Structures are given as C-alpha cells and as structure tokens.
Amino acid sequence: MSRCVRPLAWALAQAKAGQVLDLDGLPSKQSGRIVTPGTTARTKTCTTRTPEAAASRCKIRDWQVLATFDSELVRVSGAPILLQLGGEEDLSRSVRGTMGVKICCIGAGYVGGPTMAMIALKCPDIEVNVVDISKPRIAAWNSDELPIYEPGLDEVVKACRGKNLFFSTEVERLVAEADIVFVSVNTPTKTSGLGAGKAADLTYWESAARMIADVSKSDKIVVEKSTVPVKTAEAIEKILTHNNKGINFQILSNPEFLAEGTAIEDLQKPDRVLIGGRETPEGQKAVAALKAVYAHWVPEENILTTNLWSAELSKLAANAFLAQRISSINAMSALCEATGADVSEVAYAVGKDSRIGPKFLNASVGFGGSCFQKDILNLVYICECNGLMEVANYWKQVVQINDYQKTRFVRRVVSSMFNTVSGKKVAILGFAFKKDTGDTRETPAIDVCHGLLGDKALLSIYDPQVTEDQIRRDLSMNKFEWDHPQHLQPQSPTTLTKQVSVVWDAYEATKGAHGICVITEWDEFKNLDYQKIYDNMVKPAFIFDGRNVLNMEELRKIGFITYSIGKPLDPWVKDLPAAAN
Numbered sequence: 001m002s003r004c005v006r007p008l009a010w011a012l013a014q015a016k017a018g019q020v021l022d023l024d025g026l027p028s029k030q031s032g033r034i035v036t037p038g039t040t041a042r043t044k045t046c047t048t049r050t051p052e053a054a055a056s057r058c059k060i061r062d063w064q065v066l067a068t069f070d071s072e073l074v075r076v077s078g079a080p081i082l083l084q085l086g087g088e089e090d091l092s093r094s095v096r097g098t099m100g101v102k103i104c105c106i107g108a109g110y111v112g113g114p115t116m117a118m119i120a121l122k123c124p125d126i127e128v129n130v131v132d133i134s135k136p137r138i139a140a141w142n143s144d145e146l147p148i149y150e151p152g153l154d155e156v157v158k159a160c161r162g163k164n165l166f167f168s169t170e171v172e173r174l175v176a177e178a179d180i181v182f183v184s185v186n187t188p189t190k191t192s193g194l195g196a197g198k199a200a201d202l203t204y205w206e207s208a209a210r211m212i213a214d215v216s217k218s219d220k221i222v223v224e225k226s227t228v229p230v231k232t233a234e235a236i237e238k239i240l241t242h243n244n245k246g247i248n249f250q251i252l253s254n255p256e257f258l259a260e261g262t263a264i265e266d267l268q269k270p271d272r273v274l275i276g277g278r279e280t281p282e283g284q285k286a287v288a289a290l291k292a293v294y295a296h297w298v299p300e301e302n303i304l305t306t307n308l309w310s311a312e313l314s315k316l317a318a319n320a321f322l323a324q325r326i327s328s329i330n331a332m333s334a335l336c337e338a339t340g341a342d343v344s345e346v347a348y349a350v351g352k353d354s355r356i357g358p359k360f361l362n363a364s365v366g367f368g369g370s371c372f373q374k375d376i377l378n379l380v381y382i383c384e385c386n387g388l389m390e391v392a393n394y395w396k397q398v399v400q401i402n403d404y405q406k407t408r409f410v411r412r413v414v415s416s417m418f419n420t421v422s423g424k425k426v427a428i429l430g431f432a433f434k435k436d437t438g439d440t441r442e443t444p445a446i447d448v449c450h451g452l453l454g455d456k457a458l459l460s461i462y463d464p465q466v467t468e469d470q471i472r473r474d475l476s477m478n479k480f481e482w483d484h485p486q487h488l489q490p491q492s493p494t495t496l497t498k499q500v501s502v503v504w505d506a507y508e509a510t511k512g513a514h515g516i517c518v519i520t521e522w523d524e525f526k527n528l529d530y531q532k533i534y535d536n537m538v539k540p541a542f543i544f545d546g547r548n549v550l551n552m553e554e555l556r557k558i559g560f561i562t563y564s565i566g567k568p569l570d571p572w573v574k575d576l577p578a579a580a581n
C-alpha cells in the first residue's frame with residue numbers, strides 16, 4: 001500500500017469547477033483540470049488503495065472527481081483511484097468489482113433518466129452518461145426543470161449531476177467510451193405493414209444497435225432496458241456481431257419494473273432486479289458484471305438471473321398480469337353497477353385472500369401508461385406468430401375490457417346528461433395516466449375526451465402537471481404516434497382549438513360547466529371546495545368520478561348528481577332509459 005497523494009487531495013480541496021491547476025509535489029509536475037463542479041476533499045491525510053495508482057502518479061494529465069461521499073474517487077489518466085478520507089476500511093467487494101466502469105445509457109426518457117440517476121447515486125465509483133438524440137430533452141436534464149416529473153427525482157439528479165452523472169447529446173463518443181451500454185429507446189407499436197397494431201417497431205432499437213457496432217473500439221456489454229419483444233436480443237446480437245471488428249459484444253436483458261410516480265422508491269428498493277444473459281461463460285461473466293452494479297444497493301437474493309428469453313418474456317408477463325388484474329376488477333365494476341354491489345367492497349373482500357392480495361384492484365376508467373397496452377399487444381403478436389391463437393385471444397381480452405371500460409364511462413356521461421353533451425361545457429379534471437406523473441402516454445383521458453368531443457362537447461381540461469401543448473398534441477395525434485422521439489411527433493397541433501380549452505385551475509375548469517369528469521386521481525381533487533364549484537355550475541350539476549376518489553355522499557348532499565365506477569347508482573343515473581353498458 002502506498003502513501004500518497006496528499007498534494008492531489010489538497011488540490012482537490014482547494015479547486016473550483018473549470019479551474020486548471022498544477023499538482024505540486026508530484027514527481028512530475030503536471031496540470032490537472034477540474035471537470036466536475038466543486039469538490040469536497042476535506043482531509044489532508046489520504047491513502048490510495050491501489051498500488052498502480054502510485055505508479056501512475058507521474059503520468060497524471062487529467063483527473064476527475066467521480067463522486068463525493070465518505071471517500072473521493074478520482075480518475076487519473078483514465079485509471080481510477082480511490083482517495084480514502086481518514087480510515088482505511090476495506091472497500092466493499094462490489095465496489096472493487098466495478099471501480100472505473102463507465103456506463104452509457106442511450107435514451108434519456110422515463111426509464112433511462114431515473115434508472116441511471118439511481119445507479120449514479122448508489123455507485124459513486126461508476127461514471128454514468130445518459131445520451132439522447134433529443135437536444136431539448138438533454139438540455140432539460142441539465143437544467144433545474146427536469147423533463148419529467150417524478151417525486152424525489154430532482155434530489156437524486158442534483159446529488160450526482162456533474163459528479164458521476166452526465167447528460168449529453170454526444171451519443172457516439174460516449175457509447176464508444178463505455179463498458180456497459182444500456183439501451184432505453186422508443187419501441188412503438190407498428191402502425192403499418194406486418195403486425196400493424198400489435199408488433200413492436202424496432203426501428204429505433206435497430207439504429208441504436210447499428211450505431212453501437214459502428215463506433216465501438218472495445219468490448220461492450222449491451223443491455224436491453226426498454227421493453228422489447230421476446231427474441232429481440234437475438235436480432236440485436238446479429239446486428240452487433242455482423243459489423244464487429246473483433247469486438248466482443250454481450251447482450252443482456254435487464255427489464256425495468258419501475259412504475260411512474262413511485263420510480264425513485266421502486267429503484268431504491270426494487271422487489272427484484274432481473275438480469276438475463278447467454279448461458280455461455282462470456283454471457284455469465286457479463287451477467288456478473290451487471291450484477292455487481294446493482295449489488296451496490298440491492299440485496300443479492302433480490303437479483304435474479306435467468307436466460308435471455310426468460311428475462312424478456314418475464315417483463316411482458318409481469319405487465320400482462322398486472323393489467324389483467326385491473327381489467328378483472330373493471331369487468332366486475334360493470335356487474336356491480338348492474339346488481340347494486342359496490343366494487344370497492346368486492347375488491348376488499350377478494351383481496352383479503354392472501355393468495356390474491358389487495359394491490360392493483362382499484363376499479364378505474366381504464367389503465368393507461370406506455371407499457372400495459374403495448375406489452376400485451378406485443379404478447380398477443382408473439383402468441384399469434386407461434387400459432388397460439390387461444391393464448392393470443394385470452395390476452396387480447398385484457399385490452400378489450402380496458403377499451404370497453406373507457407367507452408362505458410363516456411356512455412354514462414352522455415346518457416346521464418340527457419343523452420347529449422353537444423355544446424355543453426364538460427370539465428376534465430386530470431389528464432395524466434395516473435397521479436404523480438406528467439406522463440400522458442395512453443392515458444384514458446385521451447379516449448374519454450375523444451368520446452365526448454365526438455358528441456360535440458366543449459371541454460375544459462385541467463391537470464396540475466400536463467402542459468397545454470402536450471394535451472393538444474395528445475388529442476390530435478393518431479393512435480400509437482406518441483411513442484416516437486418528440487421531434488418526429490406532430491409539432492403544431494391546430495385542430496380542436498374551438499372545442500378544447502386548457503386551464504391551470506380546477507375552479508376555472510368547472511366554472512359554468514354542466515358536468516365534471518375526474519380522470520386522474522390527483523390528491524388535490526379530493527380537497528377542492530365542491531360547494532363553491534357547485535354554485536358556479538349549470539344545474540343540474542353532474543360529477544363523474546372515474547377513479548373513485550371523491551366523497552360521493554357529501555357531493556350528493558351539496559346537490560350533485562353523481563356517478564362512480566362500480567358503485568351503487570344514483571337514482572337519476574339508474575332510471576335513465578339509455579342504459580350505459
């Protein structure tokens with residue numbers, strides 16, 4: 001063990017971002033450049049843990065603080081050394097295994113951004129670069145206004161950005177430099193050609209794979225992070241190995257299970273991390289390398305390793321099972337309305353069975369989000385391709401019930417309001433596909449709005465996290481168009497300006513309205529002053545709760561005519577001639 005480097009630590013302690021400084025006291029006087037903002041090497045007694053570091057001292061040209069926790073990890077001439085502050089505790093096994101590893105994630109979206117931020121936070125010894133072709137998206141990741149809203153994300157990003165977490169559009173350079181490349185790009189559903197409406201369009205994946213093959217000069221582990229159809233790895237492997245120049249690529253499947261709105265919690269304490277790889281010695285080595293990354297914070301027993309195809313299919317299966325539960329309870333909600341049962345009571349009673357469990361049994365206007373429908377359609381397509389028509393039809397029903405639920409909700413609204421909403425103002429509270437996210441991908445709000453607009457309603461929409469521009473784009477896009485990089489989506493939506501207004505306040509949205517539809521379960525909707533809202537509405541005033549979050553008893557007392565999914569029907573709604581089923 002060599003004593004060090006005290007001058008280097010001292011220089012770190014004094015240095016400021018961007019400053020060029022002389023590292024006095026080293027055998028060969030060299031200059032170093034701070035490439036990260038600020039540093040907090042606070043002690044003057046430092047030791048290096050690697051003998052090589054001492055040898056490399058005389059070669060120091062450039063260095064970089066990778067993280068600042070109890071210890072400082074410093075990259076010197078490309079080789080990392082750890083400057084320990086104070087004691088000489090042993091480094092953990094996992095940290096030793098990944099020291100100096102460079103990760104690059106292609107795709108700075110809902111999955112890539114938060115996942116890489118968590119890896120950077122938990123692995124100060126790893127440099128994490130997140131790259132994207134979208135300049136505005138990267139600019140936003142580098143600003144105070146992150147491009148996605150996710151509770152807790154700001155803090156995580158702020159803790160590591162500029163230290164060991166970087167966002168960049170220099171895709172090719174950073175991919176070339178990386179040891180592990182995560183790919184988290186769009187995988188839209190095909191809208192034309194073979195498998196249209198079901199199969200995944202792997203255009204973006206393929207172009208990412210070709211680029212990796214083109215720019216790579218060293219061996220790489222390529223990790224599928226975005227959900228892809230089973231056997232995608234095989235196709236990617238072919239692209240990579242066809243173009244290789246003696247470079248060894250190992251493909252892993254490491255599907256993400258985070259849910260939006262709770263992404264940080266899910267990443268911090270995942271139920272499981274799943275890593276699938278080839279069952280060859282090289283494949284298993286790659287699995288072990290990725291496992292070492294997660295082992296920084298995930299207990300080993302929660303890191304599952306499987307073969308590639310099991311990992312790919314597990315992701316589709318998990319999402320299909322979750323969506324199936326929602327379609328099951330939503331199917332029950334229709335029956336509850338017909339029979340006078342209460343869907344919340346049924347869900348509670350059913351969920352008390354420990355074999356079934358209580359989660360994911362909230363009846364709703366329908367599930368949304370970028371994954372459920374897309375993954376099930378994918379599953380259906382794979383089944384069909386394998387001649388498993390009965391299995392395909394079974395899963396198709398989950399999506400069909402979801403569509404039925406959205407249509408059923410619109411019918412309830414229209415039939416309750418004297419069978420027409422033409423020219424009537426209807427307030428839409430909530431546009432995101434669930435609370436605590438600004439994400440609108442496949443949100444049931446789109447179909448509900450289209451249904452009401454089809455009946456010539458005038459919509460006044462309010463969501464605390466979704467911008468007017470996004471809402472207008474969503475309402476003018478064709479099915480599946482949302483799942484392309486932003487610059488390839490329609491940019492200036494011009495339609496619907498007369499029928500749709502977007503406002504920044506629930507009171508404004510409901511003023512002068514005939515009816516209110518609650519589409520997203522934002523907490524703030526529970527605490528609105530409904531007396532005030534009622535007073536400002538046209539009578540009779542209707543409220544339709546698509547999430548079962550409002551206190552209907554109180555709303556009825558105020559004078560509202562109410563409807564909640566799967567709950568005993570208000571006499572007004574029940575006695576209507578036009579049955580909404």
Ligand code: UDX
Nearest residue numbers: 256257258259260360361362364367368369371433434
């Ligand atoms: C989902 C999976 O949960 C996650 O593991 C996967 O990685 C990505 O897809 P996400 O789409 O972010 O995550 O949200 P999720 O919480 O699963 O909700 C999906 C939809 O189902 C939302 O529209 C939500 O409102 C709806 N939902 C959920 C219900 O209608 N009822 C429920 O009981 C639960």
Ligand code: ADP
Nearest residue numbers: 107108109110111112132133134185186204485
């Ligand atoms: P997810 O929810 O899976 O994270 P997103 O749509 O939020 O999906 O993010 C995917 C990101 O991938 C987008 O920001 C898009 O610009 C980016 N992207 C797509 N193709 C490429 C590519 N070839 N190189 C870099 N980034 C890409």
